[in-house]
Amino acid sequence: MSAATPAARRRRGRLDSSLIVGIALVVVIAIGAILVATVGRNFFSPGNIRDILTGMSVLGFVAIGQTLVVLCASLDLSVLYVISLSSLIAADLMAGNPANIPLALAASLGVAALIGLANGLIVTKLKVNGFIATLGTGLIIKGFLDSNYKGTSGDVPMEFRLIGATGLGPVPVSTILMLAVAELVWLFLGRTRTGHHIYAVGGNEQVARLSGIRTARPVIAAHVLCSMSAALAGLLLASRSGVGNPTFGAQGGYDLLSIAAVVLGGTLLLGGRGSVWGTIGGVAIFAVVDNVMSVMQVNPFLKDVVRGIVIVAAVAVYASRSVERRRPRFDAGGAPPAPAAASPAAVDPAATTEGAAR
């Protein structure tokens, strides 16, 4: 593959989808600022910005991982329990002693990686749909949590709690870490072979396999990374609250919200197209909406109503447009007319159908 032109095209395509999310975010911020101003508060005060950024970080970690899995046309519903489990493992192992922090981090990330590996193997080798596979592993972890933990457990030392508590000016450290992870994942998707394979397998598994990609590996990698980033979210929650808690994940409803954030960020639920920065934009939209509702003291039950409407409305606003305007990823990579002329009919109509179906 010649490097220059496809890369440039791909970058422009990525910019497009992120641009739509960015515009949506700006609109949401503008509306939010006006609403907040009507109750006599300043939306852009440092305290408020810190609140928003703090609210972004946990869901951000989960959604970054979820992006990878959704790009592979799979889903991960087990993140919720991975979050709780990692917070418990870390808090228990730390037991108030700063010397144990590295061990605790390694253990909780390692366990999460194993869970992700199990998810990935079930999805790829046993051919179980990602929705069902991760629902099942999630239930298994839930059973383990419910039978072994009665409530909050462990003790996080002060050194680790600082991560959740400190900030550089109005920007919390946790958000900086989250953005750093997003940057790493962005580089991973854009610069590494596995990253490209994730897009390829998510776009069209058959075509990816016929092009000589081992289709199982990118899916497994995505699941492992997804569980690990969910574990990071759990570690962050543990550092904020000082303990591990078996209901951390369920309280936040992170499984469905993270998928919603990914889709809000312009990633296709069918896989193959999307970007991490779009997801961060989606998470930011959620955080801003939540923050505005908190400032305006909306009834907590009504918040859910607004959240539900915002999810559907935001996706609806740009779903139809971006679906039609963005070209199929693999048309951008190779010259579009070539496969139609060269390859047997069986492959080509399928590709056009994919385009039409989206």
Place this chain on the structure above:
Amino acid sequence: MTAATELRPSVGQRLAGLARTLISPRGAVFLLLVVLLVAIAALNPSFAEPSQFIRFIQRVAPVAIVAIGQYFVIVGGEFDLSMGSVVTAQVVIAGNLIGQDEAKALPVLALMLGFGALIGLVNGLIVSFLKVPSFIVTLGMMLALLGAVLYWTGGAATGNPADGFREIGRGGIRGIPVIDILPWSVVILVVVLALAVWFAKRPFGRTIIALGDNPTTARFSGTRSWWVKTSTFMISSLSATVAGVLLVGYAGVHPSVGRGYEFTAITAVVLGGVVLGGGRGWVVAAAAGAFALEALFTLLNFAGVPSTYRDAVQGAIIILAVAYSATTFRARRRGRALEAPAGQSPGTPPPQAAPETSPASGAKTDDSPETPATPAPIPSTQRADNETKGGS
């Protein structure tokens, strides 16, 4: 059931055909159900008594009805995550609007059915015309509806409908010889199931399956996709409404009634061998999936498994059941029936199988390997059998 069983003349071959159906993914759920029921009966012989068994069916009825509704959405290629919230909303509506006034029961019932149809209509129209994935639409609906219901009730259990209305869920025809009581829930379940089977056999029901299998060919053959899709969502919301009516009588009025029903329903449907992403599955098997799931819970209960482990066992069973059906389906599609080794690595197909397996259209025709990808000119959605579509 299958063409194979009907064509075979001799009894022995017919039995063999039946056995093959039972271990095929299509029939596996029935086998699983029978095994579970026998295991329960072995642990607790009184379970096999007709009066106890009818109680079991009564308990499963709401779940089975929800699963039947979810079946139509899933086989049409979409998801409905809002069912649990619809159940909750209907339960709360019944509790608050009927009150102790029996005369209001019928108007409120009509209102509930209208409300259920409206929710389905909204879901379906947003999915069809705004092109939002059904996963997101129904997720939003789930949040919004649940929030609205909790806002209305203040998050607490309120209202208690008249006993006449609750009779639907808890009462029945008494004085029947063998089973003592025939609960209304069972009657309703049988009616709903019969309606669903009839509906699935009608041209419209077949159109739903066609649409789920391949939206493009369905469109080319003149399907009004938006109406078919919307009607599946209306069916699922209406079935959630019926389940809500039953649950009011059975479980009472509380905003937590119905929570998690969407996942239970999807699990039951998938356990019944229905493929997520649409196009394949049988409605009776979906209902049997609900029975198998509930029988599994009952078995774990009788076996004295701590309730906290129940989720874990449920998770393991789901994965195994789906893995079984996925791998057997794949083996069959390669034209090598059940005797062939199921788990072949997807990365290295044998060379002679390559022309047949490589295009998904060839794999879909499900016939002998000699016919090379007959429907190649027809665009195919090119997805592996078990891949999530999540709605397009």
